[in-house]
Amino acid sequence: MxxxxxxxxxxxxxxxxxxxxxxxxxxxxxFRHGKLEYxxxxxxxxxxxxxxxxxxxxxxDKLEVELATVCAQTAEDSVIKIMITxxxxxxxxxxxxxxxxxxxxxSHPMPDYPESCQQGITVRLCQHRLGINPGxxxxxxxxxxxxxxxxxxxxxDNIREGLMLDINNRLVEGTMTNxxxxxxxxxxxxxxxxxxxxxxxxxxxxxxxxRLDIPVKETALTLTDLKQADEIFLTNSIIEIWPVTHVLDTxxxxxxxxxxxxxxxxxxxxxx
Numbered sequence: 001m002x003x004x005x006x007x008x009x010x011x012x013x014x015x016x017x018x019x020x021x022x023x024x025x026x027x028x029x030x031f032r033h034g035k036l037e038y039x040x041x042x043x044x045x046x047x048x049x050x051x052x053x054x055x056x057x058x059x060x061d062k063l064e065v066e067l068a069t070v071c072a073q074t075a076e077d078s079v080i081k082i083m084i085t086x087x088x089x090x091x092x093x094x095x096x097x098x099x100x101x102x103x104x105x106x107s108h109p110m111p112d113y114p115e116s117c118q119q120g121i122t123v124r125l126c127q128h129r130l131g132i133n134p135g136x137x138x139x140x141x142x143x144x145x146x147x148x149x150x151x152x153x154x155x156x157d158n159i160r161e162g163l164m165l166d167i168n169n170r171l172v173e174g175t176m177t178n179x180x181x182x183x184x185x186x187x188x189x190x191x192x193x194x195x196x197x198x199x200x201x202x203x204x205x206x207x208x209x210x211r212l213d214i215p216v217k218e219t220a221l222t223l224t225d226l227k228q229a230d231e232i233f234l235t236n237s238i239i240e241i242w243p244v245t246h247v248l249d250t251x252x253x254x255x256x257x258x259x260x261x262x263x264x265x266x267x268x269x270x271x272x
Contacts, residue, residue, distance in 0.1 A: 018085025022143030231257030
């Protein structure tokens with residue numbers, strides 16, 4: 001099902017700035033067991049993104065009503081995607097002051113990932129690098145060309161994710177995930193200050209670690225740091241936590257470790 005500005009439709013104007021320039025934001029939510037997971041966190045990030053980009057949309061109540069409409073038509077576990085664009089405008093980068101934001105809510109099949117992903121996956125290092133842009137760091141804006149190019153680098157389904165570095169050789173994230181490493185009982189995750197996405201599941205894991213008295217550090221990481229890791233795992237709202245057990249074409253291997261297992265177990269029991 002697709003709603004555009006609250007109405008069933010599957011068409012947007014060719015003048016929409018989301019289409020023309022990636023001028024907008026999106027959120028991807030898991031709809032499981034009849035419930036949208038981490039709804040408040042997703043909508044809060046979406047509203048922060050609108051404010052950061054200067055998109056004049058703040059009607060969270062309207063979004064929640066439309067989400068309920070889509071979910072009522074969704075009979076099984078699904079992925080629900082929200083997009084907010086700045087709206088339509090003429091040719092040129094300058095946004096018209098009278099632009100009306102466009103809302104798109106759609107439902108999609110839940111990916112059929114093997115259960116084995118919960119025990120460990122193989123990843124690769126992407127050749128494509130992330131640029132530096134503190135002004136866009138953290139938010140989930142519509143321009144994902146860096147991730148599209150990185151994800152196009154492999155076709156092997158046995159490789160579940162690609163790790164991305166930036167142009168300064170900092171390890172930032174996966175193409176669709178945030179990265180955590182475990183070292184001496186401490187969780188370490190890349191700082192999202194110059195690029196990358198502040199994932200909802202990333203934030204949930206950090207909060208969960210706080211409740212469990214597990215120290216967390218957000219800092220710059222490099223590939224060299226991975227060699228010191230005791231465990232590695234990746235997160236997003238759909239996959240939740242995937243342990244990484246091998247980086248392709250390297251000698252980097254890790255176990256499905258104790259701390260990762262504990263976080264997976266605690267997350268399954270946490271309030272969503």
